Amino acid sequence: MVAGLDFDVLRQRDTWKAFGIGVVLFCLIGYSSLSLFGLTSSTYGTTDEVGEAPDFLVASMNRSGIEDAFADENGMIRLSSLRGSVVVLDFMAVDCSNCHFVQAHIDQNLAEWGALQGEYPIVVISLGSWYGYESFERINSSFGDSASDRHMPWPVVNGGTDVILLENGNRGDLVEYYSAQALPLALVIDHEGFVVAKENTGTPLDGWDSFDSAIEAANAGEAESLRIGIAKSDRSIQGVFIIGLFLGILVYFSPCAFPVLPSYITYYLSLGMREDELRESGKLSGRLPGPFEVGGFAALGQLTFFGVVGIIIFGLSEVINLSGVLHKVAIAIAYLLVVLGALMLLGWTSHLLAFVQRWLDTYQT
Template identity: 70%
Template sequence: MDASLDFSVLKNQDTWKAFIIGIVLFCIIGFASLSLFGMSSSIYGVSDDIETVPDFIAPTMNRTGIDDSHPLDNGSLQLSNLRGNVVILDFMAVDCANCHYVQEHIETNLEYWRGLDGDYPVVVVSVATWYSLESFEQINETFGDSNSDKFMDWIVVNGGTETIILENGSRGDMAEYYSAQLIPLALVIDHEGYVIAKENTGLPLDRWKSFDNAVEKANEGDAEDLRFGIEKTDRSTYGVFIIGLFLGFLVYFSPCAFPVLPSYITYTLSLGMREEELRNNGKIVGSFPGPFAIGGYAALGQLTFFAVVGIIIFGLSEMFNLSGYLHKIAIAIAVLLIILGALMLLGWTSHLLSKVQKIIDNYQTNEDSDDVFTPRRNMYLWGIGYSAASVDCTAAAVFPFIGWLAVVGRTEFIFGLVGLMISVSFLMIAVTALVSFGRQAMIGYLRSSTGLIKAIGSWMMIFAGLGLYLYLTEPEMISMLVY
């Protein structure tokens, strides 16, 4: 491998043509994935049976002048005591990047909401939802400390498995009764206890318009026509299987994944377009995998990542707590994507990163520098990378769901996981196959545009890394760019 970077590619017209095409593709694919996520999440956990929300009593951080601004019982808040107010109920977690976008929206609008002159004051209550993974001490340190950059100047409570108050006097799990397996989840509850708005992302495509309008209408007491029900999560075998299928879809198109999805699709599009040339050069041995096989290897990589992280969280939870590290892992993946994209664009070589490059070359082959090109292994690694890059949003849905299944029962646990794995695998295979079939239809053009396609793939990987990094670290900038 040549030890120098080839900066001459930056003078090539095709490189900058690829840059423009990459931006367009990135925006189109990213917008499409966010649209699919928005449409799907809007119907999750919603019921046509319009009933008041389940009452709960949960411990607050008991901060003077903040949590005790409304009546508490030994430091705990009962939701029904807030009747007569408009309540914004925000289900969140420390290690949920998308949740912090919801927090930013609340911070931006809090004083305005508090200043509304309608008959029903607005109260915000954030609920720590990863109570099986994140301790209340972590919640307090992150959101309760005024020196923290994530400080919440409103009521914060900790959810739990026995916080819901049932009619017969027994208790229930908060995530189950509010269908809060997928966070963030922000609800607007009117003064009589009915839900009138719901949002499952921190960057809704309507720029929070419907949510904010619901708050204002509820403040005026004019939101009865917006009411809908919240459906309790079904504990039956069939119910958890369907939930698993649904969550798999949301995970695949989640906001954390959308920066990576365009890069993945572009790589898939370029994979195999030089099959004939590589075979003539002796760099492919045996048959080249078909579209479904390629998708299957990518899906297997994705499932491998889920399995490893699941084992760490639930199998080694006593020795190692992954909560708190997921965000850092996602940032590291984002940086790695930028580096890999730049290396691809400049010829896959670097003095500074030679050691890193050797490690990469040991696992992922490149058709220009390796004796044998291994598309199966490459797609398997892409599947792992796709899941790792979107781990913040993936964790927000998958890990609480798995934790809840562990409590529900062994049979339900198995069926829920099967549903999740089927959904994620099907989508990975389907998207890969569709893109691959499209490649076959354009094979003549692709073969004549090898340099352009590879440059587009490189730029898309860089965009994926930059987009993911900014999404995870600069919510204010992303909000400004989006809105």
């Protein structure tokens, strides 16, 4: 043992058996969770009322040979002007890491889509959708510069709060009318202006098969049966509450949170079995806590934690541009979790936090 680290545990066969079981269980839980998230994200923002995709007028980079083939004399691109073509819309942001997987897929398939022999040619447009944080100049320097490793050789435009063209002559917010709050978002729009495919991740479980198949069907003019409606985001208090409640339930099925459920269930069941013991030791007086009470305290703990994190993020957003930092923070946290997991396996955390364990032993029921 060195400085509280027990390396002998790595020589034990049971350690590696447990590690193998853990990997298998995590993969099963992760795959199931991602399948559930994929199913729900594919239906979020859609409606049974099929209609044309909202028309928009957006500013492009107006690069020669790329955007200028579709833009007007002012460098503006209007979606309805592309009728007769199949349009792939890529809602993205510079600091959306998952968005770059979508763009990598586009880059790999752009030539193949262009070579399709169908009647309706393919046009790809990437739309900057974090326009409240990322300026058009930043998007241009990131994706428009041919020397950049993120260069996009297809049209790139920037969204806005007033780019949607409404029938009454008013303007609307791009993110609101396309329900594009969660990025990435990729849509396929057929030659008549109807959405025929939707993807909300850069790593779909089917390997982009359904999305690419929809592009091929639309290119051949055979995608009418695939048409779906795009719903405008509900920004009312009731709508936000329902979305928050729905996402809160989904969080419990994420690969990170799902393992907590067996622990919670086991803990509550053990209360009943240990009731006499707990009363004799003085750790329990009065009636046994009910399931809603225990669940409520657990939910309150999570709410408190995420509330504090939210306050910190909002506070930092007034000081620094978080859109360029959050991805790096997420990567740092991932590495930190790996390090802490290794230290826990080697027994270091048990030595460091012994006083916490003694406190828990005193008050834990």
